[in-house]
Amino acid sequence: MIQKKRRGQLIVFSGPSGVGKSTVIAELLHERPNTYFSVSYTTRQPRVGEADGVNYNFVTNETFEAMIARGEFLEYAQYVDHYYGTSLRLINEKLDQGVDVFLDIEVQGAAKVREKCPDAVLIFIMPPSFEELSRRLHGRQTDSESVIEGRLQKAREEIQEVGNYDYLVVNDKVFDAAAQISAILTAESCRTKYNLDIMEGV
Ligand code: ADP
Ligand code: 5GP
DSSP, X not given: XXXXXXXXXXXXXXOOTTSSHHHHXXXXXXXXXXXEEOXXXXXXXXXXXXXXXXXXXXXXXXXXXXXXXXXXXXXXXEETTEEEEEEHHHHHHHHHTTOEEXXXXXHHHHHHHHHHOTTOEEXXXXXXOHHHHHHHHHHHTOSOHHHHHHHHHHHHHHHTXXXXXXXXXXXXXXXXXXXXXXXXXXXXXXXXGGOTHHHHTO
């Protein structure tokens, strides 16, 4: 049996806050072997139920800015008054081990990843409607009304960037969205350019 020897793939997920990115990613991590979620750094406060080092690494402005100065981020951005960033070191380690790495990042960060890592796969998650997005943000019960308003406003801007993504997936039912993304990831892993080593064994 010929084993595929390849570097892991970098998979970027973007989409409005509350669309269900974390939920769909959790489902994919559960279903697909050799996958890893890149835990970002942020200066925002933890929400109820969020744990440091699991959902995010929660840090102060000072720490975040020191990390920027030391060049420790693959990308970072400001989103509704807070910094968010992806640490370069850990994701490179995982990719080198052949593990697929999932990033849950907003649109400016995704554009930076596209520039720096042209092979990254960019997936935009859409809500079935704005009414449903608003219902999910309220249903999560983690943000105040003014924060939710800010995020809904931001969602309208973010959706304009969908043309920069390779794939668009509507998260109506979690199971269906995860199945579509799984199909995308399987197809991406079969691209000829990642599998030329198979020829050596034939
Ligand atoms: P994001 O990570 O995009 O901010 P979350 O994964 O936190 O979004 O989901 C926001 C809320 O919507 C959560 O309460 C989650 O349980 C719910 N949710 C996620 N996907 C769906 C879906 N397909 N149908 C209904 N509710 C969903
Ligand atoms: P939230 O506060 O809802 O967890 O996240 C707000 C936004 O920040 C979401 O769109 C999420 O995808 C994005 N985000 C989370 N981590 C990162 C990161 O490391 N970099 C960038 N650019 N955006 C991030």
